[in-house]
Amino acid sequence: MTVVSVGGDYDVVIERGCSHRVADLVGDGVQRALVVHPASMRSLGEKVTASLRDNGIDAYAVGVPDAEDAKTAAIAADLWAFLGRHGFTRTDVVVGVGGGTVTDLAGFVAATWLRGVPVIQVPTTLLGMVDAAVGGKTGINTAEGKNLVGSFHPPRAVLCDLDVLATLPRADYVAGMAEIIKAGFIVDPVILDLVEADPEGATRPDSPHTLELIERAIQVKADVVSEDLKESSLREILNYGHTFGHAIEQVERYQRRHGEAVAIGMVYAAELACAAGVLARDVVARHRDVLTSVGLPTTYEAGRWADLETAMRRDKKTRGSLLRFVVLEDIARPVRLEGPTPEQLHTAYNAVSV
Numbered sequence: 001m002t003v004v005s006v007g008g009d010y011d012v013v014i015e016r017g018c019s020h021r022v023a024d025l026v027g028d029g030v031q032r033a034l035v036v037h038p039a040s041m042r043s044l045g046e047k048v049t050a051s052l053r054d055n056g057i058d059a060y061a062v063g064v065p066d067a068e069d070a071k072t073a074a075i076a077a078d079l080w081a082f083l084g085r086h087g088f089t090r091t092d093v094v095v096g097v098g099g100g101t102v103t104d105l106a107g108f109v110a111a112t113w114l115r116g117v118p119v120i121q122v123p124t125t126l127l128g129m130v131d132a133a134v135g136g137k138t139g140i141n142t143a144e145g146k147n148l149v150g151s152f153h154p155p156r157a158v159l160c161d162l163d164v165l166a167t168l169p170r171a172d173y174v175a176g177m178a179e180i181i182k183a184g185f186i187v188d189p190v191i192l193d194l195v196e197a198d199p200e201g202a203t204r205p206d207s208p209h210t211l212e213l214i215e216r217a218i219q220v221k222a223d224v225v226s227e228d229l230k231e232s233s234l235r236e237i238l239n240y241g242h243t244f245g246h247a248i249e250q251v252e253r254y255q256r257r258h259g260e261a262v263a264i265g266m267v268y269a270a271e272l273a274c275a276a277g278v279l280a281r282d283v284v285a286r287h288r289d290v291l292t293s294v295g296l297p298t299t300y301e302a303g304r305w306a307d308l309e310t311a312m313r314r315d316k317k318t319r320g321s322l323l324r325f326v327v328l329e330d331i332a333r334p335v336r337l338e339g340p341t342p343e344q345l346h347t348a349y350n351a352v353s354v
């Protein structure tokens, strides 16, 4: 078992089979628990619910729609109604069992119910384990864009049960690698070395490097969020590749996996940094090489600039009319690029578009 402490506030437990430990972690005085899960994780959701009941807690499993369809105001409202009907109080708990979409939703519902009740996250995708479930960023989408409504609400605990990755479709596993590779580019280059040493292994949950990749990415996230929970500055580096990536997701009406969009977004950010004279060409090439080596996309359709730019202006890093990007000066040296010129933005778009 590995435990990563997030600033001493809560632990991320990484261990095969640890999802059965939710009941040990809910804390004293909890009478009710809402276990939120997607259809793909119904069996685990029900198992977690049963173990809570065995411990004398009135636990309820509630299924939500798959993927981004879960992250809507309507689904959050259904869950608030459920909590209200079942008399959930501030000493009760929400448990998210699923991928990043479910942990974002469950975290948001916990953050807003009675202005905040505890949440325990049981991420079941690679992306959920290394990124979404850790750090307390919660939220839902609106018609206008990605994660536009949300709150910072750290979990009480995060349980990464590596056994559950066995059923995750390969494309979803690979999508999670985008956030691991992101952690490599912004902070921890050993991650890039590990992926480059065995790219095929990096696409499988049973490779010799799986545990180390997961631990390193979680450590990067834990270190950053424990220094800057509310994204006043440092935390923005975790948004590397997300300005363009989130715009792709919105333009594609959330039919494209988050990790795939972020992979393209990182190449866009690297090309932008290169166009602005900040980043060397060989580091841009390393982005394409490492992402391609695990099967992630690095290009996007030409002719979509107007829609993408409109979506990028709604990015949370934007200030007034000033677009702001996280870019690299070098590997593990993230900086902000504020107000890139239209020429730089277009040069980068031309470089990623096909």
Ligand SMILES: NC(=O)c1ccc[n+]([C@@H]2O[C@H](COP(=O)([O-])OP(=O)(O)OC[C@H]3O[C@@H](n4cnc5c(N)ncnc54)[C@H](O)[C@@H]3O)[C@@H](O)[C@H]2O)c1
Pocket: 038, 039, 040, 041, 066, 067, 068, 071, 098, 099, 100, 101, 102, 104, 124, 125, 126, 127, 128, 131, 132, 133, 134, 135, 136, 137, 138, 147, 164, 165, 166, 167, 168, 169, 172, 175, 176, 179, 258, 259
């Ligand atoms: N809050 C944050 O800090 C943060 C960080 C990164 C990403 N996110 C969010 O996370 C979301 C993406 O998360 P994701 O990539 O996990 O996608 P997801 O939640 O849509 O899960 C991907 C797919 O895998 C299925 N699934 C989940 N676990 C499974 C398992 N063990 N076996 C079989 N199928 C399984 C799901 O039902 C879904 O179809 C995005 O909405 C993104 O915005 C949030």
Ligand SMILES: O=C(O)C(=O)C[C@@H](O)[C@H](O)[C@H](O)COP(=O)(O)O
Pocket: 131, 135, 137, 146, 147, 179, 231, 235, 236, 238, 239, 242, 316
């Ligand atoms: O934790 C963070 O901070 C991140 O930016 C991590 C991202 O991987 C994640 O996708 C996050 O949800 C994006 O946040 P947003 O503020 O751009 O909506």
Ligand SMILES: [Zn+2]
Pocket: 131, 179, 242, 258, 262
């Ligand atoms: Zn992300």
